[in-house]
Amino acid sequence: MENIEEQDYGEYPILSISSGLYKTELTKSFRERKKWDVPNPKLIQAIIPGTILDVYVKPGQEVKKGETLLILEAMKMQNQITMPFNGKIKKVNVKPDEIVKKKHVMIEIQ
Amino acid sequence: MSLNRNIENLRKRKIEVQKGGGDKAIEKQAAMGKLTARERILAILDENSFHEYDMFVEHLARDFNMEKKVLHGDGVITGTGTIHGSPVCVYAQDFTVAGGSLGLMHARKITKIMDHSLKMRVPLIGINDSGGARIQEGVNSLAGYGEIFFRNTLSSGVIPQLSVILGPCAGGAVYSPALTDFVFVVENISKMFITGPGVIKTVLGEEITMEELGGARVHCETTGNAHFYAKSEQECFEQIKKLIELIPRSNTDKAKKAEPKEPLKEYNIEEIVPDNPKLPYDIKDVIRSITDESDFFEVMELYAPNIVIGFGRLNGETCGFVANQPKYLAGVLDCDSSDKAARFIRYCDSFNIPIITLEDMPGYLPGVDQEHMGVIRHGAKILYAYSEATVPKITVIIRKAYGGGYIAMNSRHLRADFVFAWPTAEIAVMGPEGAANIVFRKEIQEASDPDAMRKQKIEEYKEKFANPFVAAAQGYIDEVIEPDETRSMLLHALSVAENKSVSMPRKKHGIPPF
Numbered sequence: 100m101e102n103i104e105e106q107d108y109g110e111y112p113i114l115s116i117s118s119g120l121y122k123t124e125l126t127k128s129f130r131e132r133k134k135w136d137v138p139n140p141k142l143i144q145a146i147i148p149g150t151i152l153d154v155y156v157k158p159g160q161e162v163k164k165g166e167t168l169l170i171l172e173a174m175k176m177q178n179q180i181t182m183p184f185n186g187k188i189k190k191v192n193v194k195p196d197e198i199v200k201k202k203h204v205m206i207e208i209q
Numbered sequence: 210m211s212l213n214r215n216i217e218n219l220r221k222r223k224i225e226v227q228k229g230g231g232d233k234a235i236e237k238q239a240a241m242g243k244l245t246a247r248e249r250i251l252a253i254l255d256e257n258s259f260h261e262y263d264m265f266v267e268h269l270a271r272d273f274n275m276e277k278k279v280l281h282g283d284g285v286i287t288g289t290g291t292i293h294g295s296p297v298c299v300y301a302q303d304f305t306v307a308g309g310s311l312g313l314m315h316a317r318k319i320t321k322i323m324d325h326s327l328k329m330r331v332p333l334i335g336i337n338d339s340g341g342a343r344i345q346e347g348v349n350s351l352a353g354y355g356e357i358f359f360r361n362t363l364s365s366g367v368i369p370q371l372s373v374i375l376g377p378c379a380g381g382a383v384y385s386p387a388l389t390d391f392v393f394v395v396e397n398i399s400k401m402f403i404t405g406p407g408v409i410k411t412v413l414g415e416e417i418t419m420e421e422l423g424g425a426r427v428h429c430e431t432t433g434n435a436h437f438y439a440k441s442e443q444e445c446f447e448q449i450k451k452l453i454e455l456i457p458r459s460n461t462d463k464a465k466k467a468e469p470k471e472p473l474k475e476y477n478i479e480e481i482v483p484d485n486p487k488l489p490y491d492i493k494d495v496i497r498s499i500t501d502e503s504d505f506f507e508v509m510e511l512y513a514p515n516i517v518i519g520f521g522r523l524n525g526e527t528c529g530f531v532a533n534q535p536k537y538l539a540g541v542l543d544c545d546s547s548d549k550a551a552r553f554i555r556y557c558d559s560f561n562i563p564i565i566t567l568e569d570m571p572g573y574l575p576g577v578d579q580e581h582m583g584v585i586r587h588g589a590k591i592l593y594a595y596s597e598a599t600v601p602k603i604t605v606i607i608r609k610a611y612g613g614g615y616i617a618m619n620s621r622h623l624r625a626d627f628v629f630a631w632p633t634a635e636i637a638v639m640g641p642e643g644a645a646n647i648v649f650r651k652e653i654q655e656a657s658d659p660d661a662m663r664k665q666k667i668e669e670y671k672e673k674f675a676n677p678f679v680a681a682a683q684g685y686i687d688e689v690i691e692p693d694e695t696r697s698m699l700l701h702a703l704s705v706a707e708n709k710s711v712s713m714p715r716k717k718h719g720i721p722p723f
Binding site: 149 | 431
């Protein structure tokens, strides 16, 4: 009765819930659940899918907190994306007129 | 003589309107594998029971050359009829007439039949097959939608509202089904979305087909917007008829009683559930071993299958079942299953249907995604729905009843009327492994062989707490019963609860964790 792994009970996967192991089918939404990524503040990601209107910074440029990096137009609104802290731009991955998906890394900071 | 001519004239007009959008448009409808609006109504209702209203309504659009266009019935057929002898109100959008587009008079016909169904306290069945707002009528078509949504909300919890999606239902139109009690969809025919694949591609560059975006399967399995999935329109109509037979006409009525029948012999309740609480089984077999003729009409079969909801009869009386499903995700509660169960509990409560809860679950599903999706808020919905419900509430604890899940699944503490437990029930603050790890942490850490000590302590904990008797000693459960007594105990409980009367504090309405 103890080791359910050893029991022959069909082809069920094993799921652990608070230290208990259970033989059970997994659902589609469980298998496809979003894995957690630790956020990296040095990556400027698109908060919403949209189109890049303009990019104001170049790699190597020193930028102060609050300065505008680029304009991301989405849902007919022009969003100013600003520098989160003082730093140096490492890479610019987008150019004007480019369509970006949500979470796309637009700018990398050193 | 002149009277005859008038009758002749009426008949001619009727025949004209009944042509809908004309032969070509009807051919096109058939080519898409769809029945016409009229065929659908006739297929759902009892033979010769349909009475059409507002057949001769004409549209009022005067811009964009619309004044020259004749739109029969303005693209929607409305009326009343019966299903298994019970009256219902029905409307069906006619895709052959201007794509079933919704203009002001089209909406007025719908709101008129909605008002009628609310006043007469009979169910409303809405068949959606429409390209959306009639752009030529501008803001008037938006007004039409708004007035439909308002009535959906007014009628909610008063009369059953069924939405049948038999074609496109896009943009604002989707909110009428979303506000109703049950949504029926058919493979390859139903398409529901706010923005279609075209817009999504232009704005976001994401490519997706209509079926993948908002087809029947997606709404049954992924979004939870639909409740009944069918492979064909005919199968869908059978589901509608079956549901109407099971539920009451309104919130002041009780469901019609059927002839009492015994469960089928092939479902032997004692052979379904494994002893070992970690092994799966199909909870639906347990339900079928209890219900009349082993018949169980499941709702939202494909969505969050870790909880099972649906209707079954006990001695002819319709009951709502809410049951953890150990076959999927060990039967845990999570965001989606909480949503699914909570809404069903509220449905049963609104319509005087007793709720039977079968419990076998190890708790809430752990995970970052669950926490971030708001499992606290979603999980609270179950607590809210059970606590608020005043219909007879009966719980049978089959095996695991751990932690917060134990409280949520219609426990005594939420004012369950009857709580029974099988001798296999484990009512405890958590599973033996987790509890032993916490309670005996020191002993385990300090042991020369921690694994052996852990095993021993788990066994000790199991022995003492993994049973129904600790809870029974507190009076939290009413009786420990043998599995094969389950049906007779439920029948007993239902008969005792027949005149149940409780009063709740006066309020305008509560604020559930939506």
